[in-house]
Amino acid sequence: MMKETAESLNFIEHIIEEDLKNGFPKDKLRFRFPPEPNGYLHIGHAASICLNFGLGEKYNAPVNLRFDDTNPAKEEQEYVDAIKRDIAWLGFQWANECYSSDYFQQLYDWAIQLIKEGMAYVDQQTSEEIAAQKGTPTTAGTDSPFRNRPIEESLDLFERMKNGEFAAGSYLLRAKIDMSSPNMHMRDPILYRIVNKPHHRTGSDWCIYPMYDWAHGQSDYVEQVSHSLCTLEFKAHRELYDWYLDQIYDSSLLRPKQREFARRNLSYTVMSKRKLLELVQKNIVSGWDDPRMPTISGLRRRGYTPDSIRKFSDLAGISKRDNVTDVSLLEFCIREDLNKTATRVMGVLNPVKLVITNYPEGKSEILQMENNPEQADSGTHDVPFSRELYIEREDFKEDGGKKFFRLSLGNEVRLKSAYIIKAESVVKDESGVIQEIHCTYDPESKSGSGTEASQRKVKGTLHWVSIEHAIQAEVREYDRLFLDEAPDSHEDKGFLDFINPESLKVISNAFLEPHLANATMDDKYQFQRLGYFTLDSDSKDGKLVFNKTVGLKDTWAKQNTPPAPANQPKQNQNSSPQGQKKPLNEIQQISKKLTNFSGDKLETALSSIATLAEEISYDELEPLFNTAAKKVGTRIGVMVALRVLLEKGQEKTSAAAEFIANGKADDNEILRAEAEKIN
């Protein structure tokens, strides 16, 4: 009953709700997703796809897929196909498949109209000359000498441009707007350029091609898109978008509105087609669909599901600020999905031989294993069991200690879905490496038998495979492609400097239970206790290759790894997207939290304030003496900084003396202590 009360809206939805409230007819709502077919879609595009198509679903409005194909030099049919495949795979249906190139004739006609109205002219300068006249963001531009060319002349030249009479780069059509506009895009932007390249759809019909700005808004208008949503870097284009619409707008038709949202970034990867292309071209990855790539096709190959990506987009949300979403959110989404759906199987990646000495030689039996404990009706599959098995090398220690819930000498564990065993002895080679573990099993303890022995509590449960029955396969494990959280955010280093050399680990000889011989590309598996896996497209008959999608959450591994600096709360690191702070700001930032700290944390914070104080001046600090009484933390920080300055020889002003005296009389113990330290 209590369903979706007070569901919070993102700012785009607020805008739409507002428009609806102001009388915009709901049935006129229409959206579009407008990729340029010059690369593969990535998880950032997924945000836009889910936004636009999600809005379509929410308001029952059509959503067009429109390829923004105005530059034949970069665009290819391969990309069109890949983009359609990815969107369909995500589970979205477009109302119409459109292309900006569908509107080339209409765009051309409108351009002629602009020339006739004196709003556009043909220029014939070099790109250098035009760039020089354009000015800079802080200085106005200057008019082209051809700006006031007679209309008839522009009309004639433009037609001859279209007819292919001129070389590429020799002539341009420009809008006549304002060369001194503070908005660079309004300084007589280019509408058309000559490009002598065949277009993937129009072939050689045209040798002039419209620029993005001239094509995009008009395409929205032709399609009667109500809300044209794009990323923030197009904000400055909006004025031009509106200016173009002003020139051609017929008030009986719907007028599209552009709105901008922030692109979504993911930690430990890059999210620009140019950079992803570079990874592909430099063979750092195997292709656009390399499972380490943040592309939709890479994620699909890795084993991500459409649901998980849609869920991620949903959870991450839409806003207008810079962001770096933690990849752990994406991993949460895929684990949540796969936990409910993946078939449980067993595979051993780093094997050591286990011999059950009291199990009859030559005997084997078929055991039943649950396909998915999260789904009561998911059934079981057969798993062969025998005297000689493989288990993971990490699952055995001669003397494991109290917190080791696995196999060790003299201790019992359960073999998943099989029997309880006890390790008796080990066989080592001359260098001390364990070759075999010998154990005994309790024949009464068979899983599911219901016997008392089978219900015995033991220290842990291990996965295993029967050596005789196991199939061999290659398994590929992936780690983050970059070692830095935001590899492309550094001024002094390029993103390629942060490549993780160990992002791919190939296990060429993993042993898997025979059930996996029938795996298909659509199957999703959980290799128990290891993670989620899916078949890779490199698999051939007789040689299966599995990709590790993501590991299970591993609290055991966490206990054994010293706390990584990246996981610690960051007090004063400058890795945030907002960048580096000034020393004084940083002191304020740290100080705020001072009253929440104690012990080592407090000491660390105080000493980093002292260090930062070396870099500030008394003049900067003095205004903070007036800090409100309740902001104790800030006053402590200021006190520490003041002490540092005084120790460096700063004269004690009357304002400082008063601040110190007040500190000594304060209720707060820490503040009093810091004040007392000053002589």
Added chain:
RNA sequence: UGGUCUAUGGUGUAACUGGCAACACGUCUGAUUUUGGUUCAGAAGAGUCUAGGUUCGAGCCCUAGUAGACCAACCA
């Protein structure tokens, strides 16, 4: 030296017309568990960038700063 935009726990987002700063991830406990998974119960973590102002009351409104992003392709 211009214009535009942004600033809320470690991260990502909410907070409707100004009214107890909420949710998710992550982190930490505990319970359950034939996956050190899942599930369940709980905890810590925010002076809402700074300084002023308006107001009975400000994350929200006003002023002034600070920091970051975007803008000068015949790319999109």
